[in-house]
Amino acid sequence: MSDSKDKGGLSRRGFLQGSGAVAAATALGTIPTGASAGQQAGGNGQQVPGMGPNGVKLSLNVNGRSMNTTVEPRVTLLDALRNYLDVTGCKRVCDRGSCGACTVLVDGKPVYSCSMLALEARDKPIRTAESLVAGAKLDAVPEAFARFDAQQCGFCTPGFVVAMKAVLEANPKATQAEVERGLCGNICRCGTYEQMRDAIYSLCNQQRRT
Amino acid sequence: MxxxxxxxxxxxxxxxxxxxxxxxxxARYSFDINLPGMLHARILRCPHAHARIKNIDSGAAEKTNGFRALHIIANAGVQLFFAGAEIVAVAADTEEHADDCLHAIRIDYEVLPHFVKEADALRAPDGPSTVPGGTPNVRPGGDFSTAKFDDVAYEGTAPRVEGTYGVAIISHQCLESHGLVAQWDNDLANLTVYASTQAVPLTAQALAQNFKLPVTRVKCITNYMGGGFGSKFGPDIQGIVAAELARKARAPVKLMLDRAEEVAVGGQRPSAAGTVRIAGTKEGDIRAYEVDCYGSPGVGGGATVNLGFLPYVYSVPNIKRRHRFVRLNLQTGRAMRAPGHPQNCLLTDQAVDDLAASLGLNPIILRTRNLPQNDQNAVQNDPTSFPALRHTIYTRQLEIIRKLCSWDDRWHPPGRGDGVIKTGLGMALHTWGGGxxxxxxxxxxxxxxxxxxxxxxxxxxxxxxxxxxxxxxxxxxxxxxxxxxxxxxxxxxxxxxxxxxxxxxxxxxxxxxxxxxxxxxxxxxxxxxxxxxxxxxxxxxxxxxxxxxxxxxxxxxxxxxxxxxxxxxxxxxxxxxxxxxxxxxxxxxxxRGRLTNNGVGGVQVAEVKVDTETGVVRCTRFWAVQDCGLIINKLACESQVAGGVIMGVNYALFEECIYDRVTGRMLNPDMEFYKLGGIRDMPDIMVHMMDMPERGVIGIGEPPTISTAAAVGNAVFNAIGVRVPQAPFTPERVLAALANGRKRN
Known part of the structure; x- marks a missing residue:
């Protein structure tokens, strides 16, 4: 696929490397702290904090709000948001870091929330597509999606919107090609890429099809 | 009015x-509905392509944390015919606990023989039946022949051209999976479901029937739905099971399939393959089309395989068709966006281009000469109908697209062009109802x-x-x-x-x-x-x-x-x-003549670049001309057409359900190895809507995806000068076709 040769920007490969690091960290039991965590003996005799398997208290900062719940450590950020906190703009589609429908911003960076544990996201600001609207006031990215009809069933759309927002926040002068590269980790089944390109050109203040 | x-x-x-x-x-989709006290349900499925249940032991499951209800779908002794068939469903307080619960269930199976590949079943016509009722796996699908085909078909024609064309089984891959949230009221007299469905009243009716309720006591809500493409009519097993569990647990239940389940049971488009002989006069009039074809509807009947339109669109005087269904140990195929048509188009329009090449003609000439005529009876009695207008519509569309894509400048005879990366242009036609x-x-x-x-x-x-x-x-x-x-x-x-x-x-x-x-x-x-x-x-x-x-x-x-x-x-x-x-x-x-109508035509052209060293095909540009009567929303219409094209490019280049012959299981029930193109894999698409308001409103959802794959296949042929017989046109298949071509020369 086209993202394999990408340099820079945000690609599916970049996403996967990120989530791979998370998985490795989890396996090593290096989740840093936990107020309600039990204590386990580490290899050198020191007490290393461990958690679970039962529910632990979790506080997440979602769209500027502090939200509290209790989840087992195995719960992904995606499932914590959707099933425990009723934040459903991020969608569960592949659940394996392939499609991008679950993309959220963690610390300003786009992350597949299906591939990050909820506990990993503590103390980090999380933003979902829902943050891109205040009352009737739409952010420029979802506004462009709506104006150019860059969505059909819309189930992938919040993921695309968040991924595109990430590119433009990192580089407000991003070119159309750079924005497209930033969307390589997202898949749309209805086939709205053509209309998405109209939205991208508009957001990049570029002319399409003169 | x-x-x-x-x-x-x-x-x-x-x-x-x-x-x-x-x-x-x-926007809240069914998958996003969270109700107070809602439980999560999961289904245990058969891991074998064909097996009999010997024993179900769910005792331990009922003691797991958070367990709330269990429902047996298939009892001991029942024979299951594909990997993914439903056996037991459970509901628990969280999804994680529902998973634990499922893992605690033990099932013993008697594993039975299976076929998951068409070629294997065809090679064993007298082999064991692996489908319900012990009926043969390979069944006739209705043969057809025009009168005296063998005597007259090839009279006065240039030498006939033979080719094999095929396309894989693909998955609908709806992004919102199948499923629903079920909620009963306190006295179990009223049921409300939030379902991801293409048929809201039908889903309510089916549930009412199943639970023996008056239909007025079942309510189906579908505020938003995340794609169906023909695979979401009615509640399906998982919908009924969710309502069963909700009744047993006396709590709302959410049951949405996970991705692997969605691909295993959420629908698939039947495969198709055929060996075609086609012949025409040296001026380019097609005289004969002969095909031996088959497709697989999975384990079900043959209704979803429909190769009975062959040859597709074009008017051919002599036709002979041998048609078989190959039943395999896979889920039953479902309607998928223009059911039957993309396959018929692939088996026709690619052969038409091969004929054009053998006659040394520009394929646009061949297409123009063999369009179906306007039906004179319809012209008299039903002047806005498609039969009355089809020749007029296709002729206009061919003229429009010829200019739009600069066909006369861009097209070259097949295989011409220097360099490693070769460019090609290909065309195909389609038709659909839409009333x-x-x-x-x-x-x-x-x-x-x-x-x-x-x-x-x-x-x-x-x-x-x-x-x-x-x-x-x-x-x-x-x-x-x-x-x-x-x-x-x-x-x-x-x-x-x-x-x-x-x-x-x-x-x-x-x-x-x-x-x-x-x-x-x-x-x-x-x-x-x-x-x-x-x-x-x-x-x-x-x-x-x-x-x-x-x-x-x-x-x-x-x-x-x-x-x-x-x-x-x-x-x-x-x-x-x-x-x-x-x-x-x-x-x-x-x-049905002025307010609305039925029947459309469409013409599409693809441009591809084929890397002859790696076999990678990129579809770089695309043109689609489509009529749909009176347009209601031009923005949505254009979006539908471009979306149909993109789905067709996926069909041509990426999508394939791959099954393992030995275990009978699908190897890519996911979105990583089941490939769907991203934004950078898709061509620049030019859509031209042919407005015909005098015909009234006609549906546009399906037609624009039909001819895309055939147009891409013809563009690949035009680029490299050899036919890649099997879609999707993956690098491996392109390289194999190039190697075969070199061997022949």
């Missing part, structure tokens, strides 16, 4: 009403504050059908689409036709028109006396009611509606019944 001749809103580019809600995640029908009762309510509500139980799969009622009602009442409130996707609003066959827009549009006009007339009748006018003196202009009885006074809409006082003005609209159509031919001509 004709369509307005001056259309202010209809046919313009209108943003979908729910665009902002979808783009910001505020609507009853029942689609619609209600328009005008309130005294000027607000307008349209209600129908229809559903919006992503096609922007939610916006159609707003566009039509706004046009009739002189308002803007965003002034209209639309409520759809609620089975209590009455019946509506399922969204299949591109029938939704033509199904709902005339009913909305009738309801909007009736509401307007009810408003006029109610307020005319107070304005010292007759109802006939009143008319609509943008944002105003005009009173001819008072010097054409312009009354602002809200002021006019304010005269309703405590009342509302209600208009109901629906199709005539089928019985009324039979009694009155004029009625049929009005509704």
């Amino acid at each position: 004709p369509w307005p001749t001056t259309r202010r809103v209809i046919g313009t580019k209108v943003q979908r009403l729910d665009g902002p809600d979808k783009a910001t995640g505020r 609507g029908g009853p029942p689609n009762p619609t209600r328009v309510t005008v309130s005294s504050d000027g607000s307008v509500l349209v209600q129908s139980s229809t559903q919006d799969l992503g096609t922007a059908c939610r916006t159609v009622p707003a566009i039509i009602t706004a046009d009739i009442l002189g308002l803007r689409p965003q002034d209209i409130t639309v409520q759809i996707g609620d089975s209590t609003f009455g019946p509506s036709t399922p969204s299949g066959g591109s029938t939704t827009c033509p199904g709902i549009s005339p009913a909305i028109l009738k309801a909007a006009e009736a509401a307007r007339d009810a408003l006029f009748a109610a307020i005319a006396p107070g304005l010292n006018a007759q109802a006939a003196d009143l008319s609509i202009d943008t944002g105003h009611v005009i009173n001819r009885a008072n010097n054409n006074a312009r009354i602002p809409w809200r002021n006019a509606c304010g005269r309703l006082g405590m009342n509302t003005a209600i208009g109901n609209g629906d199709w005539p019944t089928n019985a009324q159509f039979q009694q009155n031919p004029d009625l049929r001509r009005e509704w």
